[in-house]
Amino acid sequence: MSRVHIDFAGVTKSYKDRIIVGGLSFTVGPGECFGLLGPNGAGKSTITRMVLGMIPPDAGKITVLGVPVPARARLARARIGVVPQFDNLDLELTVRENLLAFGRYFSMSTREVEAVIPSLLQFARLENKADARVAELSGGMKRRLTLARSLINDPQLLVMDEPTTGLDPHARHLIWERLRSLLARGKTIILTTHFMEEAERLCDRLCVIEAGRKIAEGCPRALIDEQIGCQVIEIYGGNPHELGALIRPYVQRIEVSGETLFCYAPDPEQVLVQLRGRTGLRLLQRPPNLEDVFLRLTGREMKD
């Protein structure tokens, strides 16, 4: 087995004259969980589809599980499990029938698929929904079925495009727990997400993409230390611009996102002193997290 599971080297893709992926390089090692973060339209889904050989790059080289993609993508796909951004289950079929049909796409016999269905249903906690039509399932159950379906060929690599978008917190935590158990079993995962908490909890390494270009890469902790490295105070309820001017001398950086002011303050006490006595403000002091990194890298900094 090759040492890296995914290797992107200088990969570029444009539609018309618009660059969707620009000179992107990264690698994902065996057993690693690699996250792709980025705002809407950054190119995350395009990248995951390139891993599967569904979109040929204009330039650059892609190798997945040791085979060149897209040239021999079929060989790679035989050992990949996919959770697409939008569910594409067969709504008219039951849960069990969905798994059966999908297993056959991998050339599995009916008997082979039936042998693995119980463990997949158990994995997805869908044991008592086996004979329910998929159209009748909730969004969370559909997502779990999609996850179970992606495991039918016992893949080495899982490609997941926003696996938990649209799920309630219970469903999300359940999926996280399942993904961790897959990592414990040695699977490699590449996932895209808009949940910073998800990336922070699951990913060994991640890559922040904007407009198809990599703007940061590293393990979540290191990125937080490197990009933020100090306490954060969130302030809402006042005029962000006026407040910004007031506390600017006491902080490292200020960012405005919507109606919230984010102050990156090496000495938070000083800032709190400045704001003392002001009514109607809500303050929250906390350690930095990945969301701060994301906002810093992709957001607009207040420049006055």
Next chain:
Amino acid sequence: MWERYVAALPANVWNWVAVWRRNYLVWRKLALASILGNLAEPMSSLFGLGFGLGVMVGGVDGTSYIAFLAAGMVATSAMIAATFETIYATFARMHALRTWEAMLCTQLTLGDIILGELAWAATKSILAGTAIAIIAAMLGYAAWSSVLYALPVIALTGLAFASLAMVVTALAPSYHYFVFYQTLIVTPMLYLGGAVFPVSQLPGAFQQVAAFLPLTHSVDLIRPAMLGRPADSVGVHITALCIYAISPFFLSAALFRRRLMR
């Protein structure tokens, strides 16, 4: 470019079966409605035209008009079943339902999927075509053994029309465009292809066009079989239908690749 096209062709000779079985699994749930739906139209044409016109027309080519028409309706129903399955149901699976997208995440290639869809559309043609043939046999308009002879031709007719429709499906931006294919190609073929009246009744120029139409070749094989007569130029008709089945398949694979994998 060529290499990528080859990669989109069928990976082996059995992968398509998984696609066929998926469609069968879904169809099974609505089988009764589907069969009735597929039969209703050709049956009403058969009896409406057959009895109604039959009275005025009398005999055609030495048989009753309804027996003449029954053979035409077998070919026509195979054409319609394969065409509609492909332009509506296959288009839905490719587009709105994202079924193909799921299949493309597995070891199936685009060619495997297209082949499975063609085989499925041909299966529906067999159901529709043989149903009419069986009814014709029950009413005494055809010999029972003729149903057996007609069967491979019905299947080939289904494949040819599914394959042609697959090209249209690959090109159509949305459902609305299929109306053009139906009204400009399929419906005229019904009248030009010798299904409802003999091609010899057409003006000369149209007869020449008719000679190239897939439905004409299909009717020229099915009608003699059903009327228990020897057929002329069997090899030519079969070759023509095979060309109509095979070449659009390769074209549609190229078109779908451009549409879906870019």
